Amino acid sequence: MLTVDAALDAHLEATREARLDSYKAFLRIPSISAIPAHAGDCRAAAAWLAGALSEAGLEHAEVLETGGHPVVYADWLHAPDAPTVLIYGHYDVQPVDPLDLWTSPPFEPVVVGDRMLARGAADDKGQIHAHVMAAAAMLATRGRFPINVKYIFEGEEESSSVHLDAWLTAERDRLRADVAIISDSGFFEGNLPAITLSLRGIMYAQIDVIGTAVDLHSGVYGGAVQNPANALAQIIAALKGPDGRVRIPGFYDDVVPLTEADRFALANLPFDDATYQENLGVPALVGEVGYTTLERRGTRPTLDVNGMWAGFQGEGAKTIIPAHAHAKVSCRLVAGQEPDRIFEAFRDYVDAIAPPGVTTRVELIGGGFPSLTPMDHPATQAAARALEATFGRAPVYIREGGSIPVCASFSTILGLPVILLGITPPDENAHAPNEWMDLGNYETGIRTFARMLDELIDLPR
Amino acid sequence: MLTVDAALDAHLEATREARLDSYKAFLRIPSISAIPAHAGDCRAAAAWLAGALSEAGLEHAEVLETGGHPVVYADWLHAPDAPTVLIYGHYDVQPVDPLDLWTSPPFEPVVVGDRMLARGAADDKGQIHAHVMAAAAMLATRGRFPINVKYIFEGEEESSSVHLDAWLTAERDRLRADVAIISDSGFFEGNLPAITLSLRGIMYAQIDVIGTAVDLHSGVYGGAVQNPANALAQIIAALKGPDGRVRIPGFYDDVVPLTEADRFALANLPFDDATYQENLGVPALVGEVGYTTLERRGTRPTLDVNGMWAGFQGEGAKTIIPAHAHAKVSCRLVAGQEPDRIFEAFRDYVDAIAPPGVTTRVELIGGGFPSLTPMDHPATQAAARALEATFGRAPVYIREGGSIPVCASFSTILGLPVILLGITPPDENAHAPNEWMDLGNYETGIRTFARMLDELIDLPR
Numbered sequence: 001m002l003t004v005d006a007a008l009d010a011h012l013e014a015t016r017e018a019r020l021d022s023y024k025a026f027l028r029i030p031s032i033s034a035i036p037a038h039a040g041d042c043r044a045a046a047a048w049l050a051g052a053l054s055e056a057g058l059e060h061a062e063v064l065e066t067g068g069h070p071v072v073y074a075d076w077l078h079a080p081d082a083p084t085v086l087i088y089g090h091y092d093v094q095p096v097d098p099l100d101l102w103t104s105p106p107f108e109p110v111v112v113g114d115r116m117l118a119r120g121a122a123d124d125k126g127q128i129h130a131h132v133m134a135a136a137a138m139l140a141t142r143g144r145f146p147i148n149v150k151y152i153f154e155g156e157e158e159s160s161s162v163h164l165d166a167w168l169t170a171e172r173d174r175l176r177a178d179v180a181i182i183s184d185s186g187f188f189e190g191n192l193p194a195i196t197l198s199l200r201g202i203m204y205a206q207i208d209v210i211g212t213a214v215d216l217h218s219g220v221y222g223g224a225v226q227n228p229a230n231a232l233a234q235i236i237a238a239l240k241g242p243d244g245r246v247r248i249p250g251f252y253d254d255v256v257p258l259t260e261a262d263r264f265a266l267a268n269l270p271f272d273d274a275t276y277q278e279n280l281g282v283p284a285l286v287g288e289v290g291y292t293t294l295e296r297r298g299t300r301p302t303l304d305v306n307g308m309w310a311g312f313q314g315e316g317a318k319t320i321i322p323a324h325a326h327a328k329v330s331c332r333l334v335a336g337q338e339p340d341r342i343f344e345a346f347r348d349y350v351d352a353i354a355p356p357g358v359t360t361r362v363e364l365i366g367g368g369f370p371s372l373t374p375m376d377h378p379a380t381q382a383a384a385r386a387l388e389a390t391f392g393r394a395p396v397y398i399r400e401g402g403s404i405p406v407c408a409s410f411s412t413i414l415g416l417p418v419i420l421l422g423i424t425p426p427d428e429n430a431h432a433p434n435e436w437m438d439l440g441n442y443e444t445g446i447r448t449f450a451r452m453l454d455e456l457i458d459l460p461r
Numbered sequence: 462m463l464t465v466d467a468a469l470d471a472h473l474e475a476t477r478e479a480r481l482d483s484y485k486a487f488l489r490i491p492s493i494s495a496i497p498a499h500a501g502d503c504r505a506a507a508a509w510l511a512g513a514l515s516e517a518g519l520e521h522a523e524v525l526e527t528g529g530h531p532v533v534y535a536d537w538l539h540a541p542d543a544p545t546v547l548i549y550g551h552y553d554v555q556p557v558d559p560l561d562l563w564t565s566p567p568f569e570p571v572v573v574g575d576r577m578l579a580r581g582a583a584d585d586k587g588q589i590h591a592h593v594m595a596a597a598a599m600l601a602t603r604g605r606f607p608i609n610v611k612y613i614f615e616g617e618e619e620s621s622s623v624h625l626d627a628w629l630t631a632e633r634d635r636l637r638a639d640v641a642i643i644s645d646s647g648f649f650e651g652n653l654p655a656i657t658l659s660l661r662g663i664m665y666a667q668i669d670v671i672g673t674a675v676d677l678h679s680g681v682y683g684g685a686v687q688n689p690a691n692a693l694a695q696i697i698a699a700l701k702g703p704d705g706r707v708r709i710p711g712f713y714d715d716v717v718p719l720t721e722a723d724r725f726a727l728a729n730l731p732f733d734d735a736t737y738q739e740n741l742g743v744p745a746l747v748g749e750v751g752y753t754t755l756e757r758r759g760t761r762p763t764l765d766v767n768g769m770w771a772g773f774q775g776e777g778a779k780t781i782i783p784a785h786a787h788a789k790v791s792c793r794l795v796a797g798q799e800p801d802r803i804f805e806a807f808r809d810y811v812d813a814i815a816p817p818g819v820t821t822r823v824e825l826i827g828g829g830f831p832s833l834t835p836m837d838h839p840a841t842q843a844a845a846r847a848l849e850a851t852f853g854r855a856p857v858y859i860r861e862g863g864s865i866p867v868c869a870s871f872s873t874i875l876g877l878p879v880i881l882l883g884i885t886p887p888d889e890n891a892h893a894p895n896e897w898m899d900l901g902n903y904e905t906g907i908r909t910f911a912r913m914l915d916e917l918i919d920l921p922r
Binding site: 200202204211212213216217218219220221222223224225226227229230232233234235236237238239240242276280281282283284285286287288293296297298300302303304305306307308309310311312313314316317318319320321322325326327328330332355356357358359365366400401402403 | 661663665672673674677678679680681682683684685686687688690691693694695696697698699700701703737741742743744745746747748749754757758759761763764765766767768769770771772773774775777778779780781782783786787788789791793816817818819820826827861862863864
């Protein structure tokens with residue numbers, strides 16, 4: 001840990017024990033949002049958090065209703081000519097089963113070596129606790145922030161953030177800012193400081209292929225009618241070419257291409273195809289030609305069957321032509337692509353390639369926008385400077401293939417650039433037994449979050 | 462009904478009431494082979510049948526053990542220079558559920574108009590009762606048969622004839638004959654007298670496509686690995702071309718081509734594509750180019766997915782790359798094709814076309830030989846003359862797409878040509894509620910079966 005602000009450091013050194021006690025107290029609240037019996041615990045965690053924000057010296061610390069688990073809000077808005085940052089995290093946690101794989105009870109936090117062990121230690125209570133502690137230390141040592149800050153910590157991230165978009169829409173004025181920082185991601189392999197530049201969006205659809213009202217005898221009718229399962233296989237096979245590219249007309253039209261700098265950054269990450277393949281246990285890595293594995297899984301759109309079913313699935317033989325066949329198909333989307341437009345192109349193409357003799361239905365099940373804040377964005381660079389100043393090395397830039405829905409919501413509803421600045425170790429067992437936080441990351445992360453506020457002072461408004 | 466043998470006719474007229482009583486007594490025995498609780502009823506039906514054969518004047522009437530439900534055997538072998546015919550049927554019946562759709566109890570036979578209504582009235586107790594009555598009438602009026610006759614009536618046809626092949630193999634000597642007549646098929650649409658010339662065989666296999674040990678997150682891994690469900694769809698789609706032809710190398714090599722006479726006979730059947738399509742409720746009939754619907758479903762091999770499954774099949778969205786994907790695929794086979802050879806070609810082709818990044822397994826689940834007795838076979842022509850002499854019109858020649866396993870067993874184990882001579886109406890509700898037999902078909906059929914024995918006298922031995 002580097003010394004970047006002597007007063008802040010001294011304060012943090014002096015308050016370490018009390019801070020760990022506070023961290024543990026927060027972790028003891030079993031705020032599992034997906035389990036209705038824990039609704040009261042979620043509310044208790046929100047109240048605890050609002051109290052901690054208020055105690056840190058932030059203003060307007062409130063528990064706000066959303067229709068589901070509440071959002072905790074607080075702000076400090078006394079830097080009239082400076083930018084405003086919106087800081088996001090979530091206080092809810094994943095369920096804990098299977099309980100017997102935990103080495104200690106998930107809601108009785110313990111420090112083992114340099115690790116805090118508990119459900120939520122990393123995802124995401126550890127990260128938001130670090131933000132609150134950064135704010136407390138800054139106000140204790142300086143009495144003010146260099147910029148304006150707003151905090152929102154939600155309670156439904158682990159159960160699909162169902163009420164968040166409506167709440168963001170309703171609270172648009174209160175949440176006005178220049179940039180959002182989401183601390184719900186982590187470091188790269190080997191615990192390298194990292195900034196996540198992009199997340200993919202998604203288009204999720206179902207294809208139904210309908211033949212007859214009931215299954216047919218495959219001997220009596222085989223050869224005379226289209227088989228819906230064969231037809232579905234034909235449709236799916238035609239969606240992608242042997243080059244791994246999606247064949248839907250217009251699919252790639254709006255994709256924001258990678259810059260040379262993007263490709264260089266990905267190429268220089270410590271990542272080994274052979275090890276990755278071996279860990280997955282597959283005979284080969286495959287995907288779109290012309291792109292590396294990291295490019296394909298983080299920066300290129302995909303098309304995957306998530307599920308498929310038709311006819312007889314039991315032991316042995318049943319000789320039928322299934323009456324109908326179904327598939328769930330999703331596309332991961334990258335910057336530039338819009339879920340609705342991709343769905344329309346998908347539906348039109350499926351209709352166009354469906355073989356004769358069956359009826360085809362294509363239905364949109366869900367969608368989410370991708371997000372991207374470029375490496376050269378001033379806020380990205382501010383985050384990079386904060387990481388380098390505190391962790392002693394420039395961050396790597398990574399691209400995540402999955403989605404954090406709130407990230408796209410911040411872009412589309414609030415119109416904010418989003419910086420994904422997280423400090424959890426890459427193998428922290430989030431969503432699994434024995435979740436842990438590296439206490440070095442936690443302590444240095446507090447300094448990173450504080451430094452980030454200093455670095456954002458020059459953000460163009 | 463035409464008068465073809467005045468003495469036989471007179472006898473049959475005089476014994477009509479007693480015969481219907483006997484028919485009903487046979488139908489009253491609930492010989493459902495698939496339900497273990499009815500094992501005693503199956504044995505009772507066998508005993509009843511052996512008694513009826515013996516009463517008719519046949520010799521060696523016996524109930525023979527098979528390891529399952531028994532076979533009933535009887536013979537008359539006193540025409541030393543004449544051919545021998547083996548007559549086959551089955552005394553077991555289908556289950557009766559759903560019981561509430563029956564207009565009268567399934568095992569309390571009633572005559573309604575010109576129909577006998579009961580489970581088994583047609584399939585197959587009605588047909589074998591007609592054979593026994595034909596034998597009784599012939600022996601009563603002539604004291605002898607023109608040729609040698611052997612009867613075998615099995616009790617497991619409705620539950621896969623599991624013990625029959627081993628029994629046929631063991632009893633090969635006792636069953637020596639020149640031709641087999643199977644009476645377990647029916648007339649054509651509109652109740653036209655019909656001879657079924659061929660049945661298709663089958664090759665049934667399962668394809669397993671294996672990716673990873675567990676499902677993967679489609680966001681985190683999508684684009685980097687092969688998706689087993691997409692891969693399976695590619696494999697299935699590659700098995701058939703847009704012309705409806707199977708692409709497996711060598712698949713059609715051994716197919717016995719249709720003769721011009723075969724095609725002419727099928728083309729002249731009263732069959733209407735538009736009505737057939739409308740009844741099925743499909744937007745089009747599809748299949749191999751260059752063949753009519755009746756040719757495609759009766760005389761050409763097929764490839765159909767019978768079932769298919771992978772990944773998530775529930776409501777909504779689950780964003781995974783399935784760990785594995787599976788399909789049950791079967792080919793209906795026609796004369797000349799052998800199930801084992803077709804499986805090997807299928808397996809080799811699947812292995813050859815499987816995309817990279819997954820492991821593929823192909824397993825044989827079951828197979829059955831096709832059967833064909835040509836239209837110009839002397840026994841086919843004998844059956845045709847018998848039908849024309851009694852029903853007053855030449856039969857139509859049909860090809861069934863399904864399989865009667867015993868048919869192939871008679872060919873392969875006993876080396877016999879097989880004539881499929883059945884007299885049930887085409888819409889008799891076999892396997893369904895309210896099964897019925899047309900009593901006109903039944904009475905005339907008795908004369909047909911008797912006449913058939915006369916017509917076989919010139920069969921080359």
